[in-house]
Amino acid sequence: ITEVLRFKSNMDSGMFLPAQLAAAQALTLGEEWHQALNSTYRERREKVFVLLDLLQCSYTKEQTGLFVWAKLPSHVATGFDLSDRILQEAGVFITPGGIFGSAGMGFIRISLCSTADLIAEAIERISKIRS
Secondary structure: OHHHHHHOOOOOOOOOHHHHHHHHHHOOOOHHHHHHHHHHHHHHHHHHHHHHHHOOOEOOOOOOOOEEEEEOOOOOOOHHHHHHHHHHHHOOOOEEHHHHOHHHOOEEEEEOOOOHHHHHHHHHHHHHHHO
């Protein structure tokens, strides 16, 4: 890591150096750490699927990464409509896909960066307005 710092110029148009250093450090961690992290995100993803089922959205379980994208149910015009309604009625923010461009208008995106407890709370809040 000190070698990277020594040869890094003052002008940098690449990836943010602290992110590079964190990634380099992560590569040195043992398999147990990676398995635990994967387990954490798997648990969050499963909870997000429950949340999306409540919203009657469709999605594929094969998605990877830090976000889950879901297609809106046919009775919802845009992700903005659904996002606004859920925010106002349940106090839960869901990202409307339309902020990423016109191709995202029929979708929402949910981050897996929230804790499992926070996702569970969102499920509970949305359940109350859906019943």
